Amino acid sequence: MSNLVISQFMKTAAAADSREEVILNATDRLLARYGYKKMTIDDLAKEAGIGKGTVYLHFKSKEDVVLSHVDRIVRRLLDRQRAIIESDDAPADKLRQMLLLRVMFRFDSVQHYTESISEVLRDLRTGLLERRQRWFEEEAKVFAVVLREGQRAGEFRRHDALPTARTLIFATNSLLPFSLSTQELGKRREVEQVASRIAELVLEGLVSR
Amino acid sequence: MSNLVISQFMKTAAAADSREEVILNATDRLLARYGYKKMTIDDLAKEAGIGKGTVYLHFKSKEDVVLSHVDRIVRRLLDRQRAIIESDDAPADKLRQMLLLRVMFRFDSVQHYTESISEVLRDLRTGLLERRQRWFEEEAKVFAVVLREGQRAGEFRRHDALPTARTLIFATNSLLPFSLSTQELGKRREVEQVASRIAELVLEGLVSR
Numbered sequence: 001m002s003n004l005v006i007s008q009f010m011k012t013a014a015a016a017d018s019r020e021e022v023i024l025n026a027t028d029r030l031l032a033r034y035g036y037k038k039m040t041i042d043d044l045a046k047e048a049g050i051g052k053g054t055v056y057l058h059f060k061s062k063e064d065v066v067l068s069h070v071d072r073i074v075r076r077l078l079d080r081q082r083a084i085i086e087s088d089d090a091p092a093d094k095l096r097q098m099l100l101l102r103v104m105f106r107f108d109s110v111q112h113y114t115e116s117i118s119e120v121l122r123d124l125r126t127g128l129l130e131r132r133q134r135w136f137e138e139e140a141k142v143f144a145v146v147l148r149e150g151q152r153a154g155e156f157r158r159h160d161a162l163p164t165a166r167t168l169i170f171a172t173n174s175l176l177p178f179s180l181s182t183q184e185l186g187k188r189r190e191v192e193q194v195a196s197r198i199a200e201l202v203l204e205g206l207v208s209r
Numbered sequence: 210m211s212n213l214v215i216s217q218f219m220k221t222a223a224a225a226d227s228r229e230e231v232i233l234n235a236t237d238r239l240l241a242r243y244g245y246k247k248m249t250i251d252d253l254a255k256e257a258g259i260g261k262g263t264v265y266l267h268f269k270s271k272e273d274v275v276l277s278h279v280d281r282i283v284r285r286l287l288d289r290q291r292a293i294i295e296s297d298d299a300p301a302d303k304l305r306q307m308l309l310l311r312v313m314f315r316f317d318s319v320q321h322y323t324e325s326i327s328e329v330l331r332d333l334r335t336g337l338l339e340r341r342q343r344w345f346e347e348e349a350k351v352f353a354v355v356l357r358e359g360q361r362a363g364e365f366r367r368h369d370a371l372p373t374a375r376t377l378i379f380a381t382n383s384l385l386p387f388s389l390s391t392q393e394l395g396k397r398r399e400v401e402q403v404a405s406r407i408a409e410l411v412l413e414g415l416v417s418r
Binding site: 171180 | 330331334339342372373375382384390391393403406412415
């Protein structure tokens with residue numbers, strides 16, 4: 001390919017990317033305003049300021065848009081987790097921050113539509129449960145990095161890093177929006193407190209003495 | 210009340226109890242056979258060998274029957290937990306068994322209707338989430354008993370027993386049927402392995418050294 005063609009191709013890809021972003025931003029606003037059931041692809045196109053056909057170029061269905069919206073939340077979370085890994089904090093501090101973040105980042109990402117989230121979680125239960133395994137495996141890999149770092153530094157006991165990382169994921173999964181009631185989703189402070197307590201308890205189990 | 214009246218009253222209460230049991234046993238079989246959506250109160254009465262009116266004497270609705278069926282699972286689990294507490298095992302062993310049991314007992318109680326369980330969990334999401342808080346609090350109280358026992362024996366570090374018990378509940382809640390996909394519900398061994406790993410990790414954090 002000539003440079004001109006490559007440059008054209010990259011521009012198109014970037015435009016598609018940003019169009020997806022625009023659609024997902026509109027999804028976030030409409031979930032807050034209407035909820036999942038009431039929201040239509042028509043509303044979405046209107047809110048995003050594009051044609052309905054363009055929405056279908058990027059997403060198969062309303063379910064696909066909303067699941068991709070959750071995908072984006074997890075992608076952004078993983079970026080934040082990686083930034084913590086890059087910091088100069090001690091491995092135990094990084095791990096504590098990462099465990100808290102995986103709960104609170106998701107919490108904060110959906111809290112502005114507390115009411116409609118139950119609807120999403122009920123109606124998309126199957127789709128969410130399927131994607132979840134991939135998300136958790138991605139997260140486990142990121143957690144394994146910091147576990148290995150702590151082991152090299154002699155700060156953590158010897159464990160097989162990836163299985164331990166998966167255990168940490170499961171030990172905090174009950175605090176993700178999927179498992180919380182509307183009432184619990186209204187109590188940020190309580191959720192944060194339980195997440196901190198789990199983090200402290202598992203950290204006690206991980207540090208070498 | 211005369212002894213005769215009391216005795217009559219107790220017989221009536223026992224009969225009501227056993228009729229409830231019969232209805233809940235029928236519920237269990239029908240959930241396995243038809244699933245939640247298809248099951249009707251008519252089917253239930255027929256399966257239990259009683260009149261439809263009798264079902265309504267004990268339960269308000271189909272939702273009420275199924276939630277009471279889950280109530281019974283939790284009640285039976287709590288009986289088993291208390292039996293572990295009564296045993297002569299060391300507190301750490303009791304705690305390990307209790308953590309594993311809270312996951313596996315529920316798993317085994319619903320596994321014969323793996324397919325329809327997703328339906329129940331979707332359609333009864335709100336009702337389940339509301340009852341759950343009461344169940345978990347009951348369980349936390351039972352866990353607190355063994356935590357205090359371990360502290361008195363000098364086996365566990367000093368913690369406020371009830372908050373720590375709640376933390377243990379949350380740390381294993383993601384393995385309850387409510388949070389598992391149909392696929393995960395088919396893999397008993399994997400669920401058991403993750404539950405064991407969480408138990409080991411938190412136990413490392415609890416034991417005093």
